[in-house]
Amino acid sequence: MAGIWGNRKKEREAQAAQDAEETRRAGAALVAIDERLRTTSDELVYAEAELGTDAVRPVREAIEAVRQHLAEAFHLHQLNHDEIPDTSEELRTRSARIIQLCEWAEDLLDDRTEALAAPIERARRAPEIVAGIRRDAERLSARLPQTKTTLERLAARYSSDALRKVSGNHAEAEQLLNFALHGADISERRRESGQREQANLALETAIEAIRRATTLIDAVDSYEVEALRAESTLDAIVLDSREDLAAARDIAHVPDVATAMSALERELTALTPAGSLADPFSELTRLREANAALDVVVARVRERAARPVIPEAHVRHAVEDADRQLGVARSVISGHRGWIGADARTRLAEAERIRLDLATAVSGPIDEDDRERALADARRCGMLAAEALQLAQRDIDSSRPRDDDWGGGWGGRGGGRGGGGDVMGGILGGLVIGSILDGIFD
Template identity: 35%
Template structure:
């Protein structure tokens, strides 16, 4: 398929040629740093498109979006700077503007004659296809000075690569005639060229480059959207990177993977700070627009730093694992792990049934579908391993590695889902024990309160409320019980009665009391966090930024409680209580997200590696990029194409030879690296 130029595009090219011959350079080239994209698809800071050509191109790209489901932005500047590399400049612009896997950016420096087509290699067009579009479609048009034609060529190249191209009668080069344009038409075009010379020069004077004037500030709402997207993508990157690192540690040991562990910890620290900022924005304290913008900007900076740390180690990590070279051995290893995980599902069923016999449904709601989810992950793993086996037999090591990595992630999630049932059972049993002990303790407190002087009736009121809480907790502890809910109610009652009788205790006694309560509070917080973490990790393909923020802040509060327990037990107790509350909120929000998840277009029907429960589970679990496979919906924090991936990586942006072909059933998990790498090609000059 060849680029088709409209008459307006031809006229624009002719005008520019006339200008170049008659006028020479219009002025010194202006170096431009990465730009902020506007509401349209075209940003012409170099002034190379006349208004009619720009309007035609904008309309063409709108149609391209409707026909292909892809987005293409085009930027013309004089020269690239900060960075000067065409690839780095285009990729940085794409990242700064939050472009996702189905969104592409063509950046052209008209004076230095450089260009680059930035595309996320987790998207539907492979790096090889993007390179071909650059060489065969874009470069010839740019070399001819046909700026509008380069836009058409890019769009049609992308459409051809994804099989979504349609005839565009409005941009045909022939207009139904194979002969020369009539002489009158040629004269009109030349005349139009002279008329437009003045417009171009005037634009150069009146519309300086963004380096000469300050670009309009991005709306706060857009900053918020980008920060939400970055949090989700980076959290997925770190979660999946930790999984991939775990595989590498098991295979090569801690010493060989120390550098990757360090990078992961730095990324986690940055993300923790980012989540803390998001939590401060979500709390009840109003924020000024300036403070909110500063916080969102800092979140984006921290997420970029986290991804950059992972990106810096991506190539080394791939070299360490070498799944492509060791595909046969890796295939045997992952298949063995799949068999073991499958053998444990019946035990998970039995453990879940035991929970159902002893506890109320809401007490184990976070694991109620875990065996089914584990089966879905293993179904997906089975399909991927079967395809990988065929690839190994055919000598396709790279393709086999893709399936092996996806299967490896899915098996690991199946084990996590099974283990979560046992973990919750242990937490519920310990909650029962501690709740029973707290009931006895409160009975003692009530006896103490009855002996205190009560001139204003405050002691009696607190004692009455405590008695009601104790009675309610006793009911919650009767099978089918809700021990963690009972423990929470008892803790609240304990704090209330303690506040009343605190006046008769000295500071040391209060600290001793807080230490006694702290172990109960820490257990509850850890249990709530563990349940929320397991739920979100195994369903991260559907969970948005809000639940992740609450969970991250819950972890931070629990860590603060652990640090304070030896020196300030009262403050530690407050932090532990906050951690439990935030973890409960995280679970609730995550459950709503999962409830509104549309399955990425798979809907649970069908069979094979591209349908059925296996693929649906892989999409839900983040093993396969949701947006790559058709895009599901999330109930909070719309974040475009920055959904989760399985494997060690960040934000869905991969490069090099790690991708697979789009379509045909091959899932493409990520590997070690962050979201900063959108491509591995060189762009070019024209």
């Protein structure tokens, strides 16, 4: 008895120590989030002064929500330390709820304050960023004459359709650079007059204008390189297309090949003559598509020539054979349902599924490309039907009663179970057992 009481005392002491640890963790979490809330509230004052009321509204709303939920957490913590005795379960439940509330508050404050980190950093570095905008605008303005020269050189070589994507880049970039400088000036003036929110908005727009102007100017330089590359690739595909046309002459009598060859020849004829303004990008796209289409058709025709086409009659015979085997298997299994196991039924179901899928393919003339697949499906169907019949026969043989179970034969007459009596007995037995089982499950 003393040992039992001693064990229970140790268990109570261990539980009390665990409860005390959970209460301590809850208290530490509560102190940490309360300090975090005070720090965030102080930072909110600076953020609002720098960014304006609208920008910091999500953080302010998060602070209010955290304060409301912390009131609940402090109340639970008070209950854990008041003079009223608590059960171990009550202490654990309260401590877990306090920790949950503190973790939620931390996550919410993290999410809302991280969204303001970049704008606040930009606001703090506003003078430095404005100076950088002016430097970037000056550097990009120095590139504008070269950009204009490049566009003029491109216009002398390529068509207006080819230059549609970059022809207006010079004028648009120039406007954006002027806008960026104007935005930088406005940002400085608004900040000096204490209008921080408007100053930050002007600064954001100036930064975006510099980014877009840089993209437009770089695009002109990149376009010239890409156009030259497209011309080089186009020359290579022209040569390859002519070789493909020559190689396909021996099978040009095939309608699909003749159509693809005609399409490719039209694209070659439509290429811009030397000395004229071209659009290498669109010409490359059209010629590449026509060339690829011819490659696909030629590959299919040659593959078909290398592999003789299966006569449609062979496919029809395989389907008819599958239907015969399906009919036999279906008849035997249906007539001996009480004796047939899952293996035979599964093979039959799969064979019928394949036959159902095959029905569409063989409902009319079978395309040459589909005959190999149809033949394989028909043979698979017949094989599964044969397996179903074999498994069904095994189940029937194993389920038939032995001679000694029936006193030496059916009805005790005529020398056992040989001949037609054996067959009729198996069939009748299967039908009787099947009807009994069907009646039970019904």
